[in-house]
Amino acid sequence: MKKNHLLTPGPTQVPTEVLLSMSKPTIHHRTPEFMAIFKEMNENLKYVFQTQNDIFTFASSGTGAMEATVANLLSAGDTAICVQSGKFGERWTEICKAYSVKPVVIDVEWGYAVDPAAIKKAINENKEAKVVFTTLCETSTGVLTDIKAIAEITKNTDVVIVTDAISALGGVELKTDEWGIDVVVCGSQKSLMIPPGLAFCSVSKKAWKLVEASKSPRYYFDMRAAKKALDKDDTAYTPAVTLCLGLNQALKMIKSETLEKAIARQSKLATALRIAVVALGLKVYAKNPSDVVTSISLPETINGGTLVKTMREVYGVGIAGGQDHLKGKIIRIATMGYMNEFDVIIGVSCLEIVLKKMGYEFEAGIGVGAVEKELLK
Amino acid sequence: MKKNHLLTPGPTQVPTEVLLSMSKPTIHHRTPEFMAIFKEMNENLKYVFQTQNDIFTFASSGTGAMEATVANLLSAGDTAICVQSGKFGERWTEICKAYSVKPVVIDVEWGYAVDPAAIKKAINENKEAKVVFTTLCETSTGVLTDIKAIAEITKNTDVVIVTDAISALGGVELKTDEWGIDVVVCGSQKSLMIPPGLAFCSVSKKAWKLVEASKSPRYYFDMRAAKKALDKDDTAYTPAVTLCLGLNQALKMIKSETLEKAIARQSKLATALRIAVVALGLKVYAKNPSDVVTSISLPETINGGTLVKTMREVYGVGIAGGQDHLKGKIIRIATMGYMNEFDVIIGVSCLEIVLKKMGYEFEAGIGVGAVEKELLK
Numbered sequence: 001m002k003k004n005h006l007l008t009p010g011p012t013q014v015p016t017e018v019l020l021s022m023s024k025p026t027i028h029h030r031t032p033e034f035m036a037i038f039k040e041m042n043e044n045l046k047y048v049f050q051t052q053n054d055i056f057t058f059a060s061s062g063t064g065a066m067e068a069t070v071a072n073l074l075s076a077g078d079t080a081i082c083v084q085s086g087k088f089g090e091r092w093t094e095i096c097k098a099y100s101v102k103p104v105v106i107d108v109e110w111g112y113a114v115d116p117a118a119i120k121k122a123i124n125e126n127k128e129a130k131v132v133f134t135t136l137c138e139t140s141t142g143v144l145t146d147i148k149a150i151a152e153i154t155k156n157t158d159v160v161i162v163t164d165a166i167s168a169l170g171g172v173e174l175k176t177d178e179w180g181i182d183v184v185v186c187g188s189q190k191s192l193m194i195p196p197g198l199a200f201c202s203v204s205k206k207a208w209k210l211v212e213a214s215k216s217p218r219y220y221f222d223m224r225a226a227k228k229a230l231d232k233d234d235t236a237y238t239p240a241v242t243l244c245l246g247l248n249q250a251l252k253m254i255k256s257e258t259l260e261k262a263i264a265r266q267s268k269l270a271t272a273l274r275i276a277v278v279a280l281g282l283k284v285y286a287k288n289p290s291d292v293v294t295s296i297s298l299p300e301t302i303n304g305g306t307l308v309k310t311m312r313e314v315y316g317v318g319i320a321g322g323q324d325h326l327k328g329k330i331i332r333i334a335t336m337g338y339m340n341e342f343d344v345i346i347g348v349s350c351l352e353i354v355l356k357k358m359g360y361e362f363e364a365g366i367g368v369g370a371v372e373k374e375l376l377k
Numbered sequence: 378m379k380k381n382h383l384l385t386p387g388p389t390q391v392p393t394e395v396l397l398s399m400s401k402p403t404i405h406h407r408t409p410e411f412m413a414i415f416k417e418m419n420e421n422l423k424y425v426f427q428t429q430n431d432i433f434t435f436a437s438s439g440t441g442a443m444e445a446t447v448a449n450l451l452s453a454g455d456t457a458i459c460v461q462s463g464k465f466g467e468r469w470t471e472i473c474k475a476y477s478v479k480p481v482v483i484d485v486e487w488g489y490a491v492d493p494a495a496i497k498k499a500i501n502e503n504k505e506a507k508v509v510f511t512t513l514c515e516t517s518t519g520v521l522t523d524i525k526a527i528a529e530i531t532k533n534t535d536v537v538i539v540t541d542a543i544s545a546l547g548g549v550e551l552k553t554d555e556w557g558i559d560v561v562v563c564g565s566q567k568s569l570m571i572p573p574g575l576a577f578c579s580v581s582k583k584a585w586k587l588v589e590a591s592k593s594p595r596y597y598f599d600m601r602a603a604k605k606a607l608d609k610d611d612t613a614y615t616p617a618v619t620l621c622l623g624l625n626q627a628l629k630m631i632k633s634e635t636l637e638k639a640i641a642r643q644s645k646l647a648t649a650l651r652i653a654v655v656a657l658g659l660k661v662y663a664k665n666p667s668d669v670v671t672s673i674s675l676p677e678t679i680n681g682g683t684l685v686k687t688m689r690e691v692y693g694v695g696i697a698g699g700q701d702h703l704k705g706k707i708i709r710i711a712t713m714g715y716m717n718e719f720d721v722i723i724g725v726s727c728l729e730i731v732l733k734k735m736g737y738e739f740e741a742g743i744g745v746g747a748v749e750k751e752l753l754k
């Protein structure tokens with residue numbers, strides 16, 4: 001009798017209300033009925049993105065929206081600064097290369113956040129750089145980037161600041177307009193509480209100038225076509241109707257909880273989880289940990305792959321392992337989206353059970369007890 | 378962000394597979410399509426009831442099936458022995474009185490199981506008694522009755538043995554035919570893992586003689602009409618179609634797990650829960666505790682009503698309080714039906730959090746740790 005408890009950093013749990021909203025018969029997208037929902041969805045998205053900028057919704061994974069950003073902002077031969085502090089930062093570099101954009105790479109040791117001063121230096125040394133690509137929460141390491149400080153640097157320059165907020169938006173503070181983040185990229189299957197399949201880009205006026213100037217080949221992800229349609233509450237190509245219905249329902253739930261409280265809730269859960277990690281004698285891997293995903297360094301005696309596999313296959317509790325050189329060495333547990341205190345308790349308790357099974361020694365219940373004490377504060 | 382975790386002794390959690398099977402468009406009941414499902418459902422019911430007897434399914438609560446049993450087995454002026462060891466035992470007496478059946482009441486102190494010798498004595502002293510009414514798991518106290526021993530007593534007499542297995546069937550061992558239990562009453566919203574709305578009676582050949590002889594007024598619950606229909610894979614009156622579809626799906630899940638393993642699983646969960654109770658310095662109320670519902674005596678300083686209300690309203694964790702004179706003094710947590718280790722962990726952890734809030738002292742996590750250790754055995 002296995003029940004699935006999804007504690008992975010995407011996909012995340014989907015509320016029943018959202019599942020039900022997606023279980024209705026499919027409606028056609030070129031109808032006033034859908035367009036009214038799409039309009040409401042876009043308004044609700046602006047609330048969660050904290051922006052008045054246009055937000056383009058693509059039927060794609062988050063990577064699609066990252067590619068859309070590169071293809072629409074830059075042309076072959078252009079230069080862009082790419083911050084690489086993990087697997088998803090590297091992706092910006094890879095996409096730039098695919099579009100013959102010259103990447104100026106700022107390499108940051110995994111587990112650490114980029115120093116805004118390094119970005120300032122790169123901008124000063126690369127006057128031709130049009131864009132800085134960053135990752136708000138580097139999902140591979142659990143590190144949070146100080147995007148506010150970075151935007152302070154780009155604000156009074158011609159450089160456009162882009163952040164991959166795929167796993168962070170809705171889970172950590174991100175004041176798009178107030179802080180001046182030109183492009184925010186997001187995906188549907190994280191704190192937005194719906195299944196994978198939608199991706200988003202919010203684009204500032206400053207960034208829009210680059211969109212108009214870009215000579216990169218693009219069609220499906222062409223933001224000019226997307227904007228033309230969006231201005232009429234429409235989409236350029238067939239939208240993923242069901243996911244849009246689900247998203248609108250999920251966004252209504254976030255609005256009803258309020259974004260502020262949703263972020264505070266996820267922060268409280270992440271804090272409790274990090275305290276449990278320490279209580280179990282383990283270490284949080286990230287130096288500037290995000291509140292949406294917690295990376296945990298494992299003792300050498302514990303194989304992370306076996307740990308993740310056992311939790312999932314024997315106990316139905318899904319967490320993520322490490323990627324690339326961190327494979328087997330860390331695990332990652334999400335506290336993003338539709339989660340409450342008992343999701344953390346299930347995660348910590350299952351971790352305790354499997355660690356015990358694997359011979360790691362600690363007092364059973366000490367991690368859960370630490371969570372309880374933190375929750376009672 | 379409250380999620381509902383139902384740990385009450387009925388209704389219980391319903392698996393998604395069952396919910397989806399009930400979400401299909403309603404089919405008509407007088408069709409080969411429904412009759413084929415109904416036939417399969419009845420065969421699957423026999424597997425879970427461990428009987429070859431007819432099982433009648435009523436669209437009613439469990440109390441309806443209890444009334445059906447009294448009305449079909451007995452007539453006004455008849456005598457029946459009623460074991461009263463809690464609220465549900467008392468119900469047999471009340472229904473008997475409603476049908477002018479003379480109840481010979483065996484009063485058992487709440488929290489204790491009836492001594493089979495007391496039943497033997499009552500039968501000897503009341504030669505006119507036609508039926509003994511028992512409760513397999515007394516949901517109000519969590520006590521399990523030794524029905525096997527009682528059936529040993531009635532087996533070679535004319536006395537028909539009836540057991541209310543509403544909260545027990547599918548959760549504890551009950552070998553209807555092997556042990557010779559004439560009538561087994563059950564409800565849908567317990568270990569059978571579907572919502573409330575269906576109730577069942579399995580009736581032996583020995584009991585059927587009483588059905589044919591009964592002069593009690595009955596129509597909707599008339600087992601003679603039910604049998605006539607059942608013999609043709611049909612129902613006397615409109616069945617609750619959706620619940621039947623859900624039940625068939627749930628029974629398939631039990632068959633796929635196997636009844637033996639399902640019972641062992643619930644037993645393991647109940648054992649772990651009882652160990653956690655002791656670790657928390659509390660006491661199990663029932664002297665012969667069942668594995669489907671655990672009653673827990675509270676310290677005098679803890680108000681059970683407040684405890685239950687806080688767990689439900691603040692944390693979304695549903696457990697039951699005490700009934701009648703046990704109101705506020707005990708709580709009851711189910712381990713029946715669609716439950717696994719993390720349901721127990723959620724229950725114990727939430728109990729810990731709220732007990733701490735209410736000023737009860739213990740080491741946070743000690744209950745959950747005890748569950749983990751037991752599960753690892």
